[in-house]
Amino acid sequence: MISFYEHSYKILRKVPKGKVTTYKEIAKALGNAHLARAVGLALNRNQTPIKIPCHRVVKSDGSVGGYKLGQNKKIELLKSEGIKIVNRKIQGFETLLMHSEGFK
DNA sequence: AGTAAGGCGGGCA
């Protein structure tokens, strides 16, 4: 029985480079859209290097959201993957977004 | 066992 955290990572790992997902989508993939907060906690507490692309997770409104090492750092990482960000907003958010359906 | 914390989400002033 893997922990909730690991379950989150497992899903997050399915997000391909250059795309993003939201805490909510992950939560839905886990079965309950209200788990979003817990998901954020998971990424915050456990960053598990390179294995988990925590920076590809943004807020449901398309804004970057937070990051343990600084939102600015997160934005840089995303941009380095080809994702464009202006004023903390993901450009083409709806296009780059991976829905929970894609995780199943 | 109770409580606080957390990278959220949605709604409303």
Add this chain to the structure above:
DNA sequence: GTGCCCGCCTTAC
């Protein structure tokens, strides 16, 4: 747009 509140859930103390 900003700020505040409430809801929801898991982990750590």
